[in-house]
Each structure stands twice: as structure tokens, then as C-alpha cells.
Amino acid sequence: MDKHLSKVKKFIADEELIKGDEIVLAGVSGGADSVCLFNMLCELSADLGFKLAVIHINHMIRQEAGEDAAFVEKLCEDNRISFFKKDIDIPGLSKTTDASEEELARNERYKAFEEVATMLSERYGKKVIIATAHNANDQAETMLHNLFRGSGIKGLSGIKVLSFRGDFELIRPLLVLERDEIEEYLTEKGLKWCTDKTNETDDYTRNRIRHNILPVAKEQINNGAIRHAAKAAEYISEVDDYIDEQADAVFFDIAAMSQGGIIINCESCAMQHKVVRSRILMKAIKFIVPHIKDIQSVHLSELDNMLQRTEGSESLSLPYGINATREYGDLILTLGDISPNEQEDADAEGFFIDKDHLEAGGDHVFNIPGLGKVNFKLFLYKSDMKIPTLEYTKWFDYDKISNSMQFRRRETGDVIEIGDGTKTLKKFMIDEKIPAKSREELFVLFDDKDVIWIPGYRISSKFKVDSDTARILEVKLISD
Known part of the structure; x- marks a missing residue:
């Protein structure tokens, strides 16, 4: 077995990404990474006992996108793999939202993955796993991108090996490979792939990291820079999971839901380690506004200072209209101008x-x-x-x-x-x-x-x- 394929097979086994008798729905764009993913999954499907299917998304951004779709369809036809294609007019959709084309394309792409995965699950009555072709270079780029943007530990943990999207597991079997290894594998196999010309420009922040930072780090600092950065992201991810576990273990001893929001006992929370306190505060905020994105470290630091002070009352306004008030040893988080007592006369049943x-x-x-x-x-x-x-x-x-x-x-x-x-x-x-x-x-x-x-x-x-x-x-x- 090819050394790169053996490496990926071991990674899948170590991380328990595929257990057998599933359908693996692979996102294949036609680029080098996704062709590598496709070919490796084809080679492993019989050995690991899963059925492979492919989805290709045409974002209708590039003129050659139709050629990429035809390339992937032919690839699937030659290997007798089920092929699904979704055309999504990203330029058209971008006119209806403030989101960037890059963010919109990512969101719509995963929605399409979920739709096809749901259909396959219902048709065959099997578990469906979604696989994407993110690799070690993507991991390093993501971690550095988030670092430069000022992200906290969660952002520095990069791309998860296994995560969840709606009802489905999302796996990244190629995170163990660098891009050079992927191209070496494809060349040795005599496989062709499509080239996305937008990846060759410096129009996007990730491309600038890819073209101007990682090569210098690898050539002039350490030849293993990409591998080390990806490994660091993996370690940070494990630390992040551990902090979550510690915060979960004490959260409901420290915080209580109220009809108007959530109340945190300042003394009990202050006794926790600083990083655990920060995670507790973030969890409390997300109970009020799930999936919030605009809370920054400065906001958490201000809340942390509030709960550690022993005297007086004070208040703080946060994004999304969240209000924080310290009263009588409690930190009270509410939305808008609602206080914990405002809902006393509300119908508790609905x-x-x-x-x-x-x-x-x-x-x-x-x-x-x-x-x-x-x-x-x-x-x-x-x-x-x-x-x-x-x-x-x-x-x-x-x-x-x-x-x-x-x-x-x-x-x-x-x-x-x-x-x-x-x-x-x-x-x-x-x-x-x-x-x-x-x-x-x-x-x-x-x-x-x-x-x-x-x-x-x-x-x-x-x-x-x-x-x-x-x-x-x-x-x-x-x-x-």
C-alpha cells in the first residue's frame, strides 16, 4: 500500500472517523486535495466497509467551473461512484446579504452537503458521514489567520478532525497530509486535477498566508513548519476541549437560569481558574444568544473584572443588546432592558x-x-x-x-x-x-x-x- 495512503488509513483508524457500513459523502471540487481524497476513499472503501458517494458544488463564480463539474462527474463515472451536483448562484445570492462571497459560498456549500446526506440516509437507511479534503496546510493557514485576527484559544484550535454539521458527522481524513505529500501521491498515481485560478492570486487573506508566509517559514525557519503548526493546532484543540469539560463540570453549580436571563454567583465563579472563568462567562452569554460571534476577549475581561470586585453595583452593555449587571454578589446577564423580575407575571407554561x-x-x-x-x-x-x-x-x-x-x-x-x-x-x-x-x-x-x-x-x-x-x-x- 502507498505510504501516503497508509498514513491516512492509520489516521482514520486512530481518530475512529469511519467505523464501517456507512455512506461517506465526499465533497470533491476537482482540485488536487479533493481528487486525492476521492482516490484514497475509493481505495479504502472495500477494506473499511463503507460506500462512497460524491457531491460537487458549482458556485457559478468562475467561467471554468462547468469544466470542473464535468471533470468530477467523469471521475465518478469511471470509478462507478454515485455523483451529485449542486449549482448555487453565489454572485446572485451575495446581492441579497452583507456576507462576503467566501463566507456565503462556505455556508451554502455545507447546506447542500446536508441536503444530499439527508437524502442518502433516507434512501438507504444508513448513517452518512460527510468528508472534506482539508489538509495540514489548510490547518496551518487557518490557525495563523485566526492568530493574526486576534482569535482566542478556540480560533487557534483550527479545523477539527471530527465535527458536526446539523445531523451529520463531518470528517477531515487528509489533515494528516501536507499539500506536498498530496501532490506527490497524485503524481505517483498518474492522476490529474483541476486548478482553481483564484487560489493563485493574493485577493484573499488565506492566499496571502499560503503564498507569502508558509513558504518562507518552511524554507528559512524550519522545514517542518507546516507540520508543526498543524500539530500545534491539534494540541490546542485538545486543550480547548479540556477547558470546555472543566467549565461544563461546574457551570450549573455556579450559574442558574432565570426567566429574564442567567445569574452567576460571583464568589463561586471567581474561585475558578481564569481560563475556566472565561469559558463559563462565554457559555452564559451563549445561553442568552446562541452562536453569538461578536463577543471579544475585551468583553470577557470586563465581565471577569466585574465578578471579581467585592463591593458596589455596576452594569455593562455587550453586543446583541446583552446587559450585564452586578448586584449583591451576583452577575446577572439579560437581553435588552429585561431584568430577571420582569417576567414574574408571565405564563410559565408558555x-x-x-x-x-x-x-x-x-x-x-x-x-x-x-x-x-x-x-x-x-x-x-x-x-x-x-x-x-x-x-x-x-x-x-x-x-x-x-x-x-x-x-x-x-x-x-x-x-x-x-x-x-x-x-x-x-x-x-x-x-x-x-x-x-x-x-x-x-x-x-x-x-x-x-x-x-x-x-x-x-x-x-x-x-x-x-x-x-x-x-x-x-x-x-x-x-x-
Whole structure:
């Protein structure tokens, strides 16, 4: 067996990435890395007992993109591998959002991976794993990119060998190989690949690191610079996981959910190591606004200083309208101007949104525990309207909603529609690794037993806007 293939096979076994009797859906662009991934998985499929399928995404950015798709399709045809292609108009979509083409392409690419993976899982009744061709150079580039941007330890941990995307495991079997090793493998096998000309320019930050920093580090500092950087990212990832475990172990002894937010005992939290305190504070913030991206180390440092002071009361405003207040030995985090006592007269069993009231017109605002003020608005849909992509502004097809809606905690029998299938809400929360305590406290928007929206996570496919939509229900988190 080829030495590079043996290296990858051992890596897959050591990391337990493929266990057998699965379908591995590989993202293949036609570039050197993905052709290497494709060929290695073809060689390993019989030995490891999995079935291989391929998905190719045409982002419709480059003129030669059609040629790349044809190349990958022929590659699959020659090897009798199932091939799926998705055309996504990234330039067109970029006009409807503030996200960069690079970020938009990445998000849409993974959405397409999930769609095909869901279809394969339902068709064959097997576990589906998504594989991408990230390698050691990508790992080093990612770590340096995040370092230069001022990221903390989580950013420096780089690309995970195994992570989760929706319902699916996402594996990177080539992280053990450098790009030189990949090209050596392809050359020895006599394999061809496509060249993405955008990778040859310095238009993107990653390309500048790739072309101008890593080669110098390898040639003038240490020949193993890329390997060492990738190994450092792997080690930092392990440290990051350990910090998470330590924070999880004490979190609910230190912090408590309230109807208006979350309360942290300052004395108990201050006793923890500084890095654990920082992670506890970040977890508390994410209970209020999941997937928040704009909290920086300076914000966590200010919160840390607040909880360590022994006298007086003070307050601090954070991104997303989060308020932090220290009172009587407690650090209280709330959203907007909501205090922990504001919801005392609210119905603890749920918050009903009457469709008759919505149809009367205007804005309707509700104070929802753990979220804050949520605005409901009904209006007619026009085909030229741009569907928002913001985390906390969601549009739904109003006429698909059968009952008066309710924000409430989960109950037995609740389900969410994902793609063309359904999943129990309990299983979804477990798969998304939502902490057990948070699962009990999280308020979700329902139509009877059907999930409409899990704030901070996803909306149900059942209520999505489509070409037949006549009326839009906009649900928007507001901070004032």
C-alpha cells in the first residue's frame, strides 16, 4: 500500500472517523486535495466497509467551473461512484446579504452537503458521514489567520478532525497530509486535477498566508513548519476541549437560569481558574444568544473584572443588546432592558401568539425568557423581496401555520421537520449537543407539536418560504 495512503488509513483508524457500513459523502471540487481524497476513499472503501458517494458544488463564480463539474462527474463515472451536483448562484445570492462571497459560498456549500446526506440516509437507511479534503496546510493557514485576527484559544484550535454539521458527522481524513505529500501521491498515481485560478492570486487573506508566509517559514525557519503548526493546532484543540469539560463540570453549580436571563454567583465563579472563568462567562452569554460571534476577549475581561470586585453595583452593555449587571454578589446577564423580575407575571407554561391578533396588523411584541423582546409582524409576500439571513430575523410562510402559535419549553412528542423528514425535538437537541439543562429551559416557537423555530439553531423546513408563499410572518429579536 502507498505510504501516503497508509498514513491516512492509520489516521482514520486512530481518530475512529469511519467505523464501517456507512455512506461517506465526499465533497470533491476537482482540485488536487479533493481528487486525492476521492482516490484514497475509493481505495479504502472495500477494506473499511463503507460506500462512497460524491457531491460537487458549482458556485457559478468562475467561467471554468462547468469544466470542473464535468471533470468530477467523469471521475465518478469511471470509478462507478454515485455523483451529485449542486449549482448555487453565489454572485446572485451575495446581492441579497452583507456576507462576503467566501463566507456565503462556505455556508451554502455545507447546506447542500446536508441536503444530499439527508437524502442518502433516507434512501438507504444508513448513517452518512460527510468528508472534506482539508489538509495540514489548510490547518496551518487557518490557525495563523485566526492568530493574526486576534482569535482566542478556540480560533487557534483550527479545523477539527471530527465535527458536526446539523445531523451529520463531518470528517477531515487528509489533515494528516501536507499539500506536498498530496501532490506527490497524485503524481505517483498518474492522476490529474483541476486548478482553481483564484487560489493563485493574493485577493484573499488565506492566499496571502499560503503564498507569502508558509513558504518562507518552511524554507528559512524550519522545514517542518507546516507540520508543526498543524500539530500545534491539534494540541490546542485538545486543550480547548479540556477547558470546555472543566467549565461544563461546574457551570450549573455556579450559574442558574432565570426567566429574564442567567445569574452567576460571583464568589463561586471567581474561585475558578481564569481560563475556566472565561469559558463559563462565554457559555452564559451563549445561553442568552446562541452562536453569538461578536463577543471579544475585551468583553470577557470586563465581565471577569466585574465578578471579581467585592463591593458596589455596576452594569455593562455587550453586543446583541446583552446587559450585564452586578448586584449583591451576583452577575446577572439579560437581553435588552429585561431584568430577571420582569417576567414574574408571565405564563410559565408558555406564551401564546393569537393569529387573529396578528391578522389585525401592526407589530406584536412578546417578552420571551432567554430571548428577550420578540416582535411578530404579518405582511404580504412579493417575489422580489429578499429573505433575511440574519440569525435572529426569520421569515415563515404564515399560511402553513395551522394553529395559534406558542413559545414554550419542549414536551414529549414535539417534532421538527428537516429536509423531507422529521426528527423528534429531543433527538435534535441531543444531536446538536445542546446541554441538558438548556434543553429544559429553552423556549421554542411551536405550531401545536410542530417546531417552527429553535432560536439560535434552525427553523423547520415545514414553514419555509417558497414560490407559493402569499403571506410572510416575520419573527424578529429586538434589543429595545
